Amino acid sequence: MNRFEGMVAIVTGAASGIGQATADRLAQEGAVVIGTDLTASATIRELNVAEEADWIRTIDQVRAEHGRVDVLVNNAGRGGSQWYHELDVEEWDRVINVNQRGTYLGMKHVLSGMVDAGRGAIVNVASIFATHAVAGNSAYHASKAAVVGMTRNAAVSYADRGVRVNAVAPGWIDTPLTALQPSELNQSYIDATPMRRGGVPGEVASAIAFLAAPEAAFVTGTVLHVDGGYRAT
Amino acid sequence: MARPRGAVAVVTGAASGQGLLTARALASQGARVVLVDRDEHVYEAAELCDGTAIVGDVSDPRMWDRLVQDTTRDLGEITALVNNAGVFRVGDIATTDPREIDLLYRVNQLAPMLAARAVVPSMRRARRGSIVNISSTAGLCGRAGAVAYTATKWAVRGLSRALAAELAPDIRVNTVLPGLIDTPMAAANGFEVNTGIVANTPLGRIGAPAEVVPATLFLLSDHASFLTGTEIVVDGGLSA
Numbered sequence: 001m002n003r004f005e006g007m008v009a010i011v012t013g014a015a016s017g018i019g020q021a022t023a024d025r026l027a028q029e030g031a032v033v034i035g036t037d038l039t040a041s042a043t044i045r046e047l048n049v050a051e052e053a054d055w056i057r058t059i060d061q062v063r064a065e066h067g068r069v070d071v072l073v074n075n076a077g078r079g080g081s082q083w084y085h086e087l088d089v090e091e092w093d094r095v096i097n098v099n100q101r102g103t104y105l106g107m108k109h110v111l112s113g114m115v116d117a118g119r120g121a122i123v124n125v126a127s128i129f130a131t132h133a134v135a136g137n138s139a140y141h142a143s144k145a146a147v148v149g150m151t152r153n154a155a156v157s158y159a160d161r162g163v164r165v166n167a168v169a170p171g172w173i174d175t176p177l178t179a180l181q182p183s184e185l186n187q188s189y190i191d192a193t194p195m196r197r198g199g200v201p202g203e204v205a206s207a208i209a210f211l212a213a214p215e216a217a218f219v220t221g222t223v224l225h226v227d228g229g230y231r232a233t
Numbered sequence: 234m235a236r237p238r239g240a241v242a243v244v245t246g247a248a249s250g251q252g253l254l255t256a257r258a259l260a261s262q263g264a265r266v267v268l269v270d271r272d273e274h275v276y277e278a279a280e281l282c283d284g285t286a287i288v289g290d291v292s293d294p295r296m297w298d299r300l301v302q303d304t305t306r307d308l309g310e311i312t313a314l315v316n317n318a319g320v321f322r323v324g325d326i327a328t329t330d331p332r333e334i335d336l337l338y339r340v341n342q343l344a345p346m347l348a349a350r351a352v353v354p355s356m357r358r359a360r361r362g363s364i365v366n367i368s369s370t371a372g373l374c375g376r377a378g379a380v381a382y383t384a385t386k387w388a389v390r391g392l393s394r395a396l397a398a399e400l401a402p403d404i405r406v407n408t409v410l411p412g413l414i415d416t417p418m419a420a421a422n423g424f425e426v427n428t429g430i431v432a433n434t435p436l437g438r439i440g441a442p443a444e445v446v447p448a449t450l451f452l453l454s455d456h457a458s459f460l461t462g463t464e465i466v467v468d469g470g471l472s473a
């Protein structure tokens with residue numbers, strides 16, 4: 001398939017896991033992909049999603065080089081595992097700054113160009129924990145629920161200007177992020193997943209690509225779970 | 234889309250609207266398609282897909298037994314099922330004829346369960362299968378004047394999720410929830426109601442049936458290998 005032929009896509013957190021798989025998928029399907037992350041490399045541009053100045057610089061560069069942005073995937077994210085009574089404000093801010101503020105800044109800085117062009121697609125990466133609670137994980141839950149709220153609001157706000165905004169809500173996915181977690185914790189998520197396995201990043205990339213593609217022209221404001229059945233039970 | 238060779242797909246309500254386009258898209262990807270409808274136009278539809286037409290009532294369990302028997306004998310194990318056939322009626326609950334309530338229940342709610350019941354043993358033998366049930370945005374909210382339809386479309390979501398849990402990992406079950414889509418069914422609403430729905434749809438228009446098909450095909454495909462018990466809403470933002 002070549003659903004993204006001639007399109008320009010920005011993916012955040014593209015050096016690892018789901019972001020890397022998404023950047024690869026969009027590129028395979030014809031997009032010019034600008035992969036971004038905290039540290040630059042041969043294929044990655046530096047963009048800390050929590051820093052507005054980084055967004056301004058990156059969007060200016062991409063517009064100068066390619067004229068526009070057709071697709072934004074707000075994927076960069078970080079975990080946070082404490083309970084509220086143990087969570088200090090600095091850790092709360094770290095999680096909220098990347099997951100929530102980063103998503104807001106990304107949308108803010110691509111939307112004006114998308115509105116001018118009369119088209120665009122944004123896919124935000126939420127989590128099953130946006131809609132489903134496990135104990136602990138407080139700031140992460142809050143930030144991912146915010147991602148869902150921002151997705152729905154932006155979808156309704158920009159629909160008549162040609163911009164679609166959707167989210168994916170991954171379940172447990174085998175990435176460097178989850179590899180850092182205790183193995184008993186990881187096993188408990190897999191045990192609670194009807195498919196009895198974790199997902200691989202490419203399986204989330206497929207759902208992101210579907211939502212970003214022109215074939216999803218009538219899909220906006222939705223949250224697509226990619227979770228092996230976790231939420232269904 | 235990555236589609237295993239030898240896919241055998243059953244699509245209900247395939248004589249018209251979204252079902253017909255779904256069947257055609259599956260056929261163009263190389264699947265062998267069995268098209269079911271109570272409407273005899275399904276013969277012409279099947280010709281377009283080089284598929285097999287079955288004229289029958291999806292709420293009849295014997296129809297499903299025969300379909301599975303004939304299909305597995307002639308084409309092999311069934312690997313995809315799209316429960317798309319549906320009926321829509323408007324009406325005030327106090328004045329709705331009980332036979333009409335029964336019809337909506339049988340076609341929209343009972344039939345997908347009978348279909349799954351009949352088809353799952355074949356999918357289990359194939360060790361793979363993907364089922365897509367077509368609900369509606371009526372299954373996400375409460376709509377006055379369409380109580381029976383609303384209740385049956387909520388039931389479809391419950392069916393999908395319970396089946397997903399029961400049939401994992403080899404068989405995936407997901408739901409597509411269309412908003413207002415330009416088919417003969419939508420015409421039953423009447424102009425005024427549809428104008429109101431379009432006004433509430435952020436994208437500001439009715440959807441084309443061809444815009445629902447990619448969601449169904451994605452869920453059926455191997456690209457959706459980690460999606461089960463989930464839902465794709467195709468409604469122009471109506472329910473956001």
Ligand SMILES: NC(=O)c1ccc[n+]([C@@H]2O[C@H](COP(=O)([O-])OP(=O)(O)OC[C@H]3O[C@@H](n4cnc5c(N)ncnc54)[C@H](O)[C@@H]3O)[C@@H](O)[C@H]2O)c1
Pocket residue numbers: 012013014015016017018019036037038047048049050075076077078079098102125126127128169170171172173174175176177178
């Ligand atoms: N892995 C899972 O099970 C899972 C489940 C649900 C949701 N998610 C979400 O998916 C997204 C990707 O996660 P992953 O599992 O691929 O993780 P990952 O750790 O493999 O990749 C995340 C990437 O984001 C980058 N990043 C972190 N903070 C950043 C910042 N401030 N600016 C720019 N980049 C930053 C990291 O450097 C890393 O490369 C995250 O939003 C995560 O919350 C993951």
Ligand SMILES: NC(=O)c1ccc[n+]([C@@H]2O[C@H](COP(=O)([O-])OP(=O)(O)OC[C@H]3O[C@@H](n4cnc5c(N)ncnc54)[C@H](O)[C@@H]3O)[C@@H](O)[C@H]2O)c1
Pocket residue numbers: 245246247248249250251252269270271272289290291292316317318319320321340367368369370410411412413414415416417418419
């Ligand atoms: N059109 C919309 O606005 C809309 C919105 C939400 C959901 N849906 C759903 O989408 C699905 C497809 O609807 P459509 O819009 O293509 O409508 P449609 O009326 O064009 O097609 C429905 C098909 O189902 C067939 N059918 C009805 N009862 C049957 C039975 N007992 N046995 C066999 N076949 C039977 C009909 O003959 C018809 O061919 C339905 O489940 C419907 O509820 C439609």
